[in-house]
Amino acid sequence: MVQEEQFWQRVQELAQKFLKQATYDYYVSQARLVKVENETATIQLDLPLKQLFWDTSLQPMLIQAGFEIFEFEMKVAYVFSDQATPQIAQSLEEPKRDMTYPQDAETQLKESHQIQDKPDVNPKYTFDNFVQGEGNxxxxxxxxxxxxxxxxxxxxxxxxxxxxxxxxxxxxxxxxxxxxxxxxxxxxxxxxxxxxxxxxxxxxxxxxxxxxxxxxxxxxxxxxxxxxxxxxxxxxxxxxxxxxxxxxxxxxxxxxxxxxxxxxxxxxxxxxxxxxxxxxxxxTPPDFETRVAILNQKIQEYSHLTFKQETIEYLANHFNSNVRELEGALKNISLVANVKQVDTITVDLAVEALRSRTQTPASMTVIPIDKIQHEVGQFYGVSVKEIKGTKRVQNIVQARQVAMYLARELTDNSLPKIGKEFGNRDHSTVLHAYNKIKSALAKDDNLAIELQTIRGKIR
Structure with a gap:
């Protein structure tokens, strides 16, 4: 119980430090910590409308307080005043205070209950804040x-x-x-x-x-x-x-x-x-330009932080499988920035923050495509110029396709980016090469050994 009190007190301290008083009074003052169990803090809010703010602006503070007091990354679950079970209600020993909130929020909540039974649509997600790209x-x-x-x-x-x-x-x-x-x-x-x-x-x-x-x-x-x-x-x-x-x-x-x-x-x-x-x-997964656009939108939720353009590009290069990875990366960065009390996010700080995330070595290691081309060329006895060129000689084509395959496997670059590094080839050419080598690996043990050898040299 002592740790729970310390945790909640720390959350409130951080919230008061980073939020305006009016914002703190509306979103935080009425909140209650119900319990901390199984690395999850259950928090009671008086209005469901407030959860979005907690999920975005307050999440880094909850994570920071969790690390400081419990030494693990705190997860969060929410209950609301009208959902509290008897056990939860008994754990809230403080008397209820009069709740005040903006009239428009009160009206919106009442009308939502009158009109329909729980649409469960998240107001956070709209067409306006959906970042479009070629893949979607x-x-x-x-x-x-x-x-x-x-x-x-x-x-x-x-x-x-x-x-x-x-x-x-x-x-x-x-x-x-x-x-x-x-x-x-x-x-x-x-x-x-x-x-x-x-x-x-x-x-x-x-x-x-x-x-x-x-x-x-x-x-x-x-x-x-x-x-x-x-x-x-x-x-x-x-x-x-x-x-x-x-x-x-x-x-x-x-x-x-x-x-x-x-x-x-x-x-x-x-x-x-x-x-x-x-x-x-x-x-399909977002390309580099779309990931940059997504990041530029997401960092607006962290208005107290300034991200350098090189940092945004670094993140966009390292997280190409889905948007949630980008969101998770930003949460880690915000946590480290809060602990270090800095407001400018450099590449070095981003690298430090991302060390705490569970990533495979390939996704966290920057492997230049030109290094892959060089090692593949050395192995097959062809030059990097020939790999990037247009010659259709068998050994050059083999080296070119292997290099494209490894560039896709060992880096987070998009298909168009890889194609650009191979003589401005179209992304479909890279995909064809990748699929061809992948298919060949399932039947050709010698090719598998060759690629294993090249991988060892690249790393």
Whole structure:
């Protein structure tokens, strides 16, 4: 308990230090620490609307206080005044104080409860703050069209791609746009895991009619990670009936997945067929320029810090798989900056901050592409100039493709960037070379040994 008190006191100290008094009074003064358990701090807020601010502006302070008092990275869970269990309520021994907050926030909260039952759409995610790039342009356009005319354009809309690329952002952006145009629209955002849990709960309580009423009368259903429905036969049956009810009534359905509909093993064919009725559209990892744009937007949440352009480019080069990695990197950097009490983020400080993140050696080691070209050339007896050139002699082509493969494997550079380093070649050429070598490695043990030898020289 002593540590919990010290932790909460430190959070408040940091908040008072970095926030204006009015901001502190509104967002922090009414908050309560419920408990610290399993490396997670449970915090009670009086309004759900305040969680977004805690998730962004206050998260670095919670992490810093967690390291200082408990010596581990603190995770955070939130409960709200009307959700507190009896056990939680008993742990809050301080008497309740009168809560005051801006009239518009109070009105918005009341209206949201009057209009619909928990849309669960995150107001943080909008089309305005979604950064467009080549990898997500079509998904963005399709999502925008759906939000403008739900139930008529692209129904269902099926967005697929890797983790952390913006699928959830687009789902919520659709919900927020529809609600902005029609506050009385019946909308529900839900993950597939939560849909499964709700289904199981209603089965146990013998209240399936309530579940049907909740989901089959929606105007827009936004469901995340539909691949989790695999092998859940009874839940698939319920979702199939829900899908049909919504589709037949011209209500909008938007789904996300990590794979295309046809690649969803463990799903009934009739569901896969329906997922293909509308528009399947993919999201691919952001290129370097898009990652820079994303970083420039994200650092606005850390207004007390100044990021040098070279630092932004360093981060964009080192995190190319998804946006969440960029967000996590910024949180670590903010933490180190707060501890060191600096407000200018240099490359050196970023490197120091990122040492605490769990990264593979390849992603944290800067390997120049020209070094890869040099070592590959030495091994195959060709020059770097020939690797970058246009000659189609067999040994040069082999060296060129191996170098492209290793540049993709050992660096965080985008395909266009790698292509530029190989004589301004198109990104599709790099991808072809990568896939060809990858395929050959599965059948050619000698090639695998060659690449292992070259890797050893590069590192």
């Amino acid at each position: 342009r079509w998904a963005f356009a399709a999502a925008s069209a759906v939000s403008e005319s739900p139930g008529t354009a692209y129904n269902p809309l099926f967005i697929w791609g890797g983790s952390g690329l913006g699928k959830t952002h687009l789902l919520n952006a659709i919900g927020n746009k529809v609600l902005a145009d029609n506050p009385r629209a019946r909308i529900r955002y839900i993950t597939t895991d939560n849909f499964i849990n709700e289904y199981i709960s209603h089965i146990r309580l013998n209240s399936m009619d309530e579940l049907k009423e909740k989901f089959r009368n929606l105007d827009v259903l936004l469901i995340d990670d539909i691949q989790s429905l695999a092998q859940k036969k009874s839940t698939q049956e319920e979702f199939f009936n829900t899908f049909n009810a919504l589709y037949d009534n011209k209500k909008q359905i938007v789904l996300t997945s990590d794979r295309t509909p046809s690649q969803l093993d463990g799903l009934e064919e009739r569901l896969v067929t329906r997922f293909n009725w509308g528009l399947p559209v993919d999201i």
